[in-house]
Amino acid sequence: MAAYLNRTISLVTGQTGPADDDRHASSTDTIFVRAKKKINDIYGEIEEYVHETTTFINALHAEAEIVDKAERELFESYVYKVAAIREVLQRDHMKVAFFGRTSNGKSSVINAMLREKILPSGIGHTTNCFCQVEGSNGGEAYLMTEGSEEKLNVVNIKQLANALCQEKLCESSLVRIFWPRERCSLLRDDVVFVDSPGVDVSANLDDWIDNHCLNADVFVLVLNAESTMTRAEKQFFHTVSQKLSKPNIFILNNRWDASANEPECQESVKSQHTERCIDFLTKELKVSNEKEAAERVFFVSARETLQARIEEAKGNPPHMGAIAEGFQIRYFEFQDFERKFEECISQSAK
Numbered sequence: 001m002a003a004y005l006n007r008t009i010s011l012v013t014g015q016t017g018p019a020d021d022d023r024h025a026s027s028t029d030t031i032f033v034r035a036k037k038k039i040n041d042i043y044g045e046i047e048e049y050v051h052e053t054t055t056f057i058n059a060l061h062a063e064a065e066i067v068d069k070a071e072r073e074l075f076e077s078y079v080y081k082v083a084a085i086r087e088v089l090q091r092d093h094m095k096v097a098f099f100g101r102t103s104n105g106k107s108s109v110i111n112a113m114l115r116e117k118i119l120p121s122g123i124g125h126t127t128n129c130f131c132q133v134e135g136s137n138g139g140e141a142y143l144m145t146e147g148s149e150e151k152l153n154v155v156n157i158k159q160l161a162n163a164l165c166q167e168k169l170c171e172s173s174l175v176r177i178f179w180p181r182e183r184c185s186l187l188r189d190d191v192v193f194v195d196s197p198g199v200d201v202s203a204n205l206d207d208w209i210d211n212h213c214l215n216a217d218v219f220v221l222v223l224n225a226e227s228t229m230t231r232a233e234k235q236f237f238h239t240v241s242q243k244l245s246k247p248n249i250f251i252l253n254n255r256w257d258a259s260a261n262e263p264e265c266q267e268s269v270k271s272q273h274t275e276r277c278i279d280f281l282t283k284e285l286k287v288s289n290e291k292e293a294a295e296r297v298f299f300v301s302a303r304e305t306l307q308a309r310i311e312e313a314k315g316n317p318p319h320m321g322a323i324a325e326g327f328q329i330r331y332f333e334f335q336d337f338e339r340k341f342e343e344c345i346s347q348s349a350k
Contacts, residue, residue: 084214093190100222102198105254108302135187136178225253257301260324
């Protein structure tokens with residue numbers, strides 16, 4: 001997409017060689033807006049062609065059964081894929097979806113990245129539906145449920161947890177949480193975070209993917225480092241990779257602070273988890289090579305990182321949020337994940 005966008009920019013602007021940075025810096029946003037519109041127009045034509053082709057094939061099948069079922073389904077899948085691409089091009093934000101088993105710490109990871117306890121987490125606050133965190137203007141925090149325009153005020157995290165518990169929502173429904181942009185740099189950059197119920201609580205994974213994932217720019221699989229990757233977690237991403245071409249996936253082995261209790265096994269367990277995660281990305285999903293996959297696997301403690309950042313916000317040293325020995329290594333690992341995550345987001349935006 002980046003290469004295609006660059007070629008389109010050249011067509012839109014007439015720029016064929018290296019540009020003078022000072023001369024073009026002020027018009028960069030305009031160039032990208034125009035280029036994005038041109039690409040979207042191209043995909044609009046492709047979408048129309050795919051619709052016409054699918055209609056023709058279905059009509060042909062009805063008359064003479066010339067086209068078999070597999071080929072018809074293949075053409076129909078193109079309709080959804082092109083529609084998903086157009087939706088991504090029309091969006092003005094970057095979407096990141098977090099998945100994993102129940103209580104693996106998905107909400108805690110998002111809170112740590114946003115440097116504030118926005119989403120309910122911990123015992124008694126397991127996420128029971130999809131929660132989307134996005135930036136709001138004017139310093140107001142509120143939430144909106146699916147199908148309603150009513151703004152429900154959120155003064156603190158307990159109120160948010162109660163609001164979610166009181167709503168009778170199915171696991172595939174969406175709650176949008178608007179948090180003041182000025183309180184988080186990622187929200188200021190129009191990054192949207194989508195938290196999910198555990199992949200082990202529902203068999204409707206196809207519906208989840210169709211409703212919430214086809215337009216995601218990045219996926220984060222949050223594992224529990226105290227156990228191994230489950231069949232449900234693997235199956236979810238197998239389904240995602242069938243519907244999306246080489247999705248961007250990061251894997252976080254969360255709760256790594258627990259390894260401090262067994263230092264003699266720490267390296268061997270880490271090596272085993274790393275090997276399995278790399279094999280999953282390269283051999284099963286085939287979404288990256290080994291070098292790329294190795295840079296997408298991390299060992300972190302989200303709860304510990306969040307506590308450290310809350311202490312930093314108070315003016316205290318981050319180690320006051322430490323849970324166990326080896327805090328600094330885990331803290332640096334989380335920061336390394338964020339750096340590579342932001343690089344990936346930046347590349348996806350181009």
